[in-house]
Amino acid sequence: MIPAAKMKHPPGQPAISPITRRILAINVLALAILVGGLLYLGEYQRSLIAAELEALKVQALMFAAALGESAVDTGDANGADAGGGVSQRFVKNVVHRMVRRLAKSTGAGTRARLFDSGGVLIADSRLLLGRGGMVQIEELPPPDAGGGGILTTLLDIYGQLTQSLPGEDGAPIYHESARQKADDYQEVLTALAGEPGKAARQTGGGGMVLSVAVPVQRYKQVLGAMMLSKGGGDIDAALFEVRMDILKVFAVALAVTVLLSVYLSRTIARPLHRLAAAAERIRHGHNRQDVIPDFDGRADEIGNLAASLRDMTEALWQRMDAIECFAADVAHEIKNPLTSLQSAVDTAVRVKNAEQQHQLMSIIEEDVRRLDRLISDISDASRLDAELSRAEMGPVDLGRMLSTLVDVQETTAGRADKPLLRLDQRGDLKINGMERRLAQVFENIIANASSFTRPGGAISIKARAKDGWLEVTTDDDGPGIPEGKEEAIFERFYRDRPKGEKFGIHSGLGLSICKQIVETHGGTITAENRKDAAGNIIGARLTVRLPAG
16 A cells, blocks of 8 residues: 555646646746846946946036136236236136036036136035025935836835945945045046046945046146036936836746746646546556546657556556466366376275276376476466566577587487487577576477477477578477467467377476567567478478577
8 A cells, every 4th residue: 555645646636736836936937037137237237327427528528618718717908917927717706607507407417516726626516606605406306106016116126136236347435525625536636637537436325426527628728627427317217117128028928938837737737647547546446447548649758658658557457367367277277187186096095906006196196297397387487577577688699509409408318219400500690688598498499399200300400690680490390280270389388299198298388488588589489380392291390580689
């Protein structure tokens, strides 16, 4: 009995089979990894940052050109200072208004700051000059529309997970001092040196600040640095839109993947459940009404599995039938000598004549020998199946084997009028097989031919290699095979012995065992009569064909 924990699930299968769960997990995991990689968008983000910095640079150059032309004081009316040179400096009131107006023209979110040549901040678009002093402007974020749906929530979670991923340049954190100066910004120092500078920084809340600084020049003299900075809101919005599109496609792909995975698993799991349930019913059943389902219409592995299970089941039923027939034949064959033995024993008890008692004892002795021979052959035949299934095959030289068997037969044969054995073998006679069992085949065939060959006759054995097969024919000079019994002689317990032979010497299992061994090696054994030119039977011929090794 199988433990309950290991019993197969009955036909009422679970809603989601383990195969379905595995297929779903593998397909969804692969899709999730792909989408996760797409959502990262690292290269796309870098290209957006580069484009935004380039746009800020163009604006900053325009601002610097405007300031250099309109917000610079050149000293006295002739443009000369006390030392005789040209003195150029920013006009603060004009600079404040121009910086404010220029920054406003670029739209919300852009901040403009102007540093003089000494690195001092002299104008900021977020600062207004009034009678009350400086007023700082802080732009408020747009109002939250609320919600955003499950996709927005997923993106927020994803954003929190990817915040820990370092950028390619390791963007520093943006920090703004209460009193700003050029030393706080490397791009400003670069601009004061006469070259444009740019930087991308992260804010504490996970945002981004992009800044570009360009030199403000007049007559090639660097008067200061114009710095434009802008938050990464546009970039975040662009990334958000792309990720939303990716997630929408992912949702559709996920739905299709789940449906296809369920369909695929059902085409695999349901037939397997049916096969398992049918096999369970056959195992516990006591008749042949339960059969393996027919999936021949499926040109795949499950169809092959179903066909193999059906063939296996049919082979098992045939094996069981053969076992039952063999058991019945054994019982019948044993019953005959036992009946004779019992009759002889019962008669011997009542008979007083010594001569008759001696005859009865001879009958009893012959029956006992017959039983012993029969039981030995039956034991060998019953072990044959198991031994053939376990034994390993190896190289066998069939020519050497036949030579040895012929020598042994000629040496040990007890008859004075024993038949003459002729062996004719040609070619390479090596095969792959079980040497001991193949020797048993040809030993039985030679012994069978010797028992039928007339006194003074001959047995001719020919072995040839031909077209990938080894063919061994054994011809005798006996009475031949009864017409129509060419196949029957290989059945178990078939006996048609020569006239005058003592009854019970042979069990009728020899040729049956030979056939079983030869077929296990992938070969065939056949029998036919030899005839002369006039059509008269002059003997029998047994032919064994084995695949060459």
